[in-house]
Amino acid sequence: MNARSSWAILGAAGYAGGELLNLMLNHRRAEVTQVVSSSAAGRVVGEVHPNLRGLCELQFAGELDLDAGEHLDGIFFCGRHGDAMALIPALLERHPDLRVIDLSADFRLQDPGLYPEWYGREHAAPELLASFAYGLPELNREAIRGSGRVANPGCFATAITLALAPLSRAVSPASTVTVTAVTGSSGSGALPSARTHHPTRAATLRAYRPLAHQHTPEILQSLARLSPGGAAPRIAFVPVSGPIVRGIYAVCQAALPDGWDAQRLRSIYKELYADEPFVRLTAIPADLQVVTGSNFCDLYVDAQEGLAVVIAAVDNLVKGAAGQAVQNMNLMMGWDEAEGLRLAGGYP
Amino acid sequence: MNARSSWAILGAAGYAGGELLNLMLNHRRAEVTQVVSSSAAGRVVGEVHPNLRGLCELQFAGELDLDAGEHLDGIFFCGRHGDAMALIPALLERHPDLRVIDLSADFRLQDPGLYPEWYGREHAAPELLASFAYGLPELNREAIRGSGRVANPGCFATAITLALAPLSRAVSPASTVTVTAVTGSSGSGALPSARTHHPTRAATLRAYRPLAHQHTPEILQSLARLSPGGAAPRIAFVPVSGPIVRGIYAVCQAALPDGWDAQRLRSIYKELYADEPFVRLTAIPADLQVVTGSNFCDLYVDAQEGLAVVIAAVDNLVKGAAGQAVQNMNLMMGWDEAEGLRLAGGYP
């Protein structure tokens, strides 16, 4: 009998799945007992995630085995957007108590009307949306704790929402917050493409989908919830592909109302994030490298003459995906929130 | 006897000096006949700029030789800020007709009162400021043509001013334009420092001097000149050190007045830059790599629901320094403006 809680990873052959498997190896309360991937079925983990050779002896299965599942406490879904909403309802019908942490976008937006616009498809299970808690612990911890189902936030959304949540208390809901955020290539996944071809990615910066990135409604949904009137400032977000593998670096700017200076602005960040285990306020502008490999979100807050600058840095695969998923699991299970996540970033 | 125009480079051991020397090697009308550097005096060019071995046989001198200078048509100053204002007045006293292209910041700002604030020193030769044309050909071509003295723009200022000049015709002077711009490490110069230490620069993004970069007044000066009322929008500029060697990538955002959409915004860019040899409007967001090594400024213009996005990409050492200096020399001398500068960027 296994004393540790047992979890499965679906879509475990991708980068988020691999990072999650890695983090779970050192978790004291839970372990991964099934890794599922249609493309990698039959292979051992070390062939697909070579960094895990010698550390993990699991073999990929083509399908989740729920009959082995009397001991299965939950699943992480790391597959593609669209697949979660197709698969998860059937799983929950058979096992209504199965805990689900969905790293895809499929259950993040509460309004089903937003999916066709932002993801190009009707939602296949709108009746389940309300049962998913949005998995950004810093803003939604109690709901996560009480829930068996969590929609894990997007990587850009994690960085930008953490940057803007305190700021949105200060700025007018009628104002516009501009965001330019650079992402590493691992965010594009494990499948080679023109976007991630080394010869044309290694020494460039290249914006994409300016003002039209699909994480925008997710950010707005979070900010609106924080607002007494349910209104959020407008977000003008320009994502940029950068010559790095890991990380999100988001520079946010907004006009401040009269009476707000850097000190006052910082005070609301300190207040909101004082006890957060994974948010660090920095005295000098955040340095992306310092968070890569860790579950930290580093935030730098400044203001001059009525203009605010807030900079957020996260590792897209850790705080922006797998690390936050573990943090959510810890909360759902009532464990120490930081279990398995006390990892320093890379430096140098 | 030498049929080509003869120029000297002061501060020729730095990166801008080396790039300038490189560009001048293939110039058909001018050549560099003296390279001056106090630190490299006595060394041959190929020892300091190893890429020029076999292409340039000049030797660094510790001082400019003006007595060899009856044939000297002009000088490029590539030394440090502060040194130009100390050195150039004496040179001009002896040789009032010597053409001067100053790549330092010392003669860029017409208002001497700005130097203490932004550069930490009183201007040593305020009486000369009015004699320098600001060397951004796209906005100031006629003044450059008629002048013997040019203040070559800063690298950030080049990218951002070219991005904003048309936009500033659209937006209200009361509005704020936000700019997040990433720079390569070569912009920090040839001297090793903590900022450019490879282990902590190779995989990071790191903002610095947010809202306080010294190129801001230079941009504002240019925009104000373009405005009928002499007013410019506010610039909220956050510079970011990036994990690239070459290039500036500037993402600019602003609110548009009613009635402005992407098409209308693009039309003013097309109009203003239609005949420019070194400005290219791109149909998809600019790709930094494509301009590195070239004198091009690639501009991408977009707008959605009242928000404008303009992205500029330049090579900081070419269009942002040495290439623009050659372009200015060409204009001053009445030559083909693109002579020596028909260079494609690096791809891949």
Next chain:
Amino acid sequence: MNARSSWAILGAAGYAGGELLNLMLNHRRAEVTQVVSSSAAGRVVGEVHPNLRGLCELQFAGELDLDAGEHLDGIFFCGRHGDAMALIPALLERHPDLRVIDLSADFRLQDPGLYPEWYGREHAAPELLASFAYGLPELNREAIRGSGRVANPGCFATAITLALAPLSRAVSPASTVTVTAVTGSSGSGALPSARTHHPTRAATLRAYRPLAHQHTPEILQSLARLSPGGAAPRIAFVPVSGPIVRGIYAVCQAALPDGWDAQRLRSIYKELYADEPFVRLTAIPADLQVVTGSNFCDLYVDAQEGLAVVIAAVDNLVKGAAGQAVQNMNLMMGWDEAEGLRLAGGYP
């Protein structure tokens, strides 16, 4: 009427084709008049090679137009291995005097028996092999000058053969020369693949085909020709994929016979390469960056206590492909060998 010699590029949508087109833009004696690519047919050059936007207005055709070809002086073939041997015989049948510079491997090996072993196919036109000169000017200049057909060397073969040609005069034909050579990702071409996926290429080194790379017989063929007895030392070559875009960096080691020291070894390099426009002997170990973007091969030669070290650095797309092709064209046409190729490498 066109005063410049007219050339076509077949397979012009790839990286070597793009670099060749770029180099030819500044050539004073020749120009590219047709760019052929089955995949890019109908597109303009700037869409495929964005660095050439504004510099080249050609449009890709799906096939070579030989009827427009009374003025066509020659072709560069930049397509895939195997396609050249299928296509070129038919072209030469119609136009026996058409000059051909083939950048593929199809006509490099004189012995048709080597193709099945190293390239996995029988040679389709063995009768043509003898009519192709091997296009390494430093070793084969006279043959290239007198030929209408040139097989342009492989990138690894260029670097390693230039490194070893003088050395093979010193070492015993019975000895083994070991070579470890790192290549940039652009050598894998423009098509994304697992080998060039940025997340797993950006910070790694990874050998491939150790002791089995297909450039090995090409190197041996050249060295054997230089030897009085037709024998070459054995080459133990390990290629390594590196986290760079451009360049080949080859470290070669061999045992020296008694009586050979560094000075004596260097003297044969100096002698052999004294007048070469594109070979530079370096006083300190070669620095790859310094040659990227240029047609130079930098060579460092050292020896200690009977062991020789020779290091070669080239840009795989220039001296290792397109630049050498232009050099060969210059030789075939009787022009200045360095025309269009006086380019400094990138620094910084």
Next chain:
Amino acid sequence: MNARSSWAILGAAGYAGGELLNLMLNHRRAEVTQVVSSSAAGRVVGEVHPNLRGLCELQFAGELDLDAGEHLDGIFFCGRHGDAMALIPALLERHPDLRVIDLSADFRLQDPGLYPEWYGREHAAPELLASFAYGLPELNREAIRGSGRVANPGCFATAITLALAPLSRAVSPASTVTVTAVTGSSGSGALPSARTHHPTRAATLRAYRPLAHQHTPEILQSLARLSPGGAAPRIAFVPVSGPIVRGIYAVCQAALPDGWDAQRLRSIYKELYADEPFVRLTAIPADLQVVTGSNFCDLYVDAQEGLAVVIAAVDNLVKGAAGQAVQNMNLMMGWDEAEGLRLAGGYP
């Protein structure tokens, strides 16, 4: 009272010191209680190692406090070569039982006569050399277990010795093994220098000290010990600076005696390293990225027609420095050798 073993780090402000501190944070049996650095005295750890902010609250002291040291079980010395031999004798005089793990080179070579030749100084404490075990557990485990003093191997020496130890059983002591090994920039330390200036390091490869690197005698000493006759093959080692931050990638080649093929060669690697927790034999050529951040040494072994190729990949700061130091501590203390070191490498 503290139940965990207490250790101090001297020279804790450098990269190896920071990595060691990081690794020790998750160690279950030991903890760092003092961090000493003359340059960082008075600063908190998070200012110097920003990745450790929020994880470690220690403050740097200018000197080791041995009076607080009744509980001090041992020290790691991470300072400069030359300083260890000056400092450690005095420490040991006061506290003969203090365990010492020296990451500098000062106690690695048993023959004091080698220090002037390779490190430019006479050894200051030759009488202590014999008391230090060479800390490469795979070859010297029992000596480490029984010792209170360990000389932690150099990063190149770790990779190359692990690659060559089995090979040296096969090859003739009269033969020469050639090694070309690429190192990341973190190996040069935290102090900026021309060697690690990002603009000239980010896209280059550059050999240094060919055939003359100071780790050579360390490798030879280990190989000689393994040999029945005390003889080692000659090592012809060319180190290369690479455009990576972390890692050593060593390609070793040698001639095999008659009768040796790949299978036979691999069998001795499998035999020697079968039970090693941190050596992995790979089926395809080792991939550097896969080991960075981990304590693994990945080894690839191949042979063709009498030539052997062995490739080793390690993280220079982990298996090549701090990780191996922890492994040695674990052995000295009689703990699980892998405690604190079950870390996967970075992927992607």
